């Protein structure tokens with residue numbers, strides 16, 4: 001099962017899809033009153049309501065959501081955006097495609113942006129910090145927000161992997177000037193392909209909307225142009241009605257999905273008895289973690305590698321295009337060694353699947369939300385056995 005929402009796709013989604021087919025409302029503007037009849041518009045309103053966002057625009061992928069969020073904020077040529085070297089390649093690609101320069105920064109022990117390293121990379125060209133809530137874990141938004149405020153730059157959240165998560169009681173993606181979600185099957189909830197950009201300010205929402213709809217204003221209703229708005233050609237990144245119909249049914253289940261994965265996460269963590277040389281990943285807000293995975297970080301790289309090998313899984317530096325060192329597009333900036341702290345942490349860390357099982361994310365070993373307590377316990381014990389036995393063999397050498 002890729003993600004926890006995917007596992008619940010069923011009757012509710014089918015009923016909504018049948019409504020789309022019955023009315024042949026395949027795109028958001030094919031209605032007498034799109035504001036009330038379009039599933040895409042309903043999905044956007046439901047996102048605002050259930051997440052506490054001010055403005056939302058639904059698009060056709062998480063990558064589109066990132067580009068829409070950044071374009072809405074005016075990020076473009078000549079700007080620098082600070083982004084972690086541990087993220088999905090799409091976070092970095094979205095910046096580059098707008099003509100801006102991604103500036104890679106280190107992650108901390110939570111595997112999200114290390115605030116002090118971000119501060120060191122901010123200069124007069126920096127326009128924004130792209131904080132990625134990686135593997136469902138909230139970034140240090142207080143520290144990152146302080147840096148943004150101090151320098152008069154924007155804080156943007158890539159919440160693709162953390163839909164429904166929170167930081168100090170506020171949902172991730174709604175705290176910065178803009179946020180981006182993905183609804184691909186490996187995320188918390190899914191529309192097959194899809195995403196959403198969230199905005200705090202109407203003027204940024206207006207510009208973001210125009211970007212994903214060929215320059216049209218929200219709802220294609222002319223006359224609400226914010227002062228100072230510069231018209232854009234935009235692209236067509238619109239979400240199809242069929243996807244939004246699935247999205248509305250998925251969003252209804254978001255809290256149930258999170259409750260399920262968090263319960264299984266607690267069972268798994270409760271059954272782990274790790275050697276003293278291995279620790280659970282710390283958190284900037286443990287309550288807000290979406291429990292996609294449980295990360296275990298070892299003191300020693302060899303120990304982590306041996307444990308991963310025994311379980312036929314990988315350490316996180318080997319998780320494909322989530323590690324900057326595997327992003328050939330970066331050229332010399334992406335040579336392994338550029339971010340030594342990130343290299344070290346990822347090389348010592350293993351992710352056990354809970355909500356999201358994805359070998360490309362490094363979570364090829366673990367459990368799933370619908371596994372029995374016996375199975376969860378057995379998987380925890382197998383992990384610990386591997387961790388203890390590889391520690392001992394390491395010590396003998």
Ligand SMILES: *Cc1c(COP(=O)(O)O)cnc(C)c1O
Pocket residue numbers: 061062063064066087088090091132158160161182183184194195
């Ligand atoms: C999945 C993901 C994206 C991109 O989402 P898509 O829907 O696949 O385009 C962006 N950023 C992060 C951190 C992701 O995990």
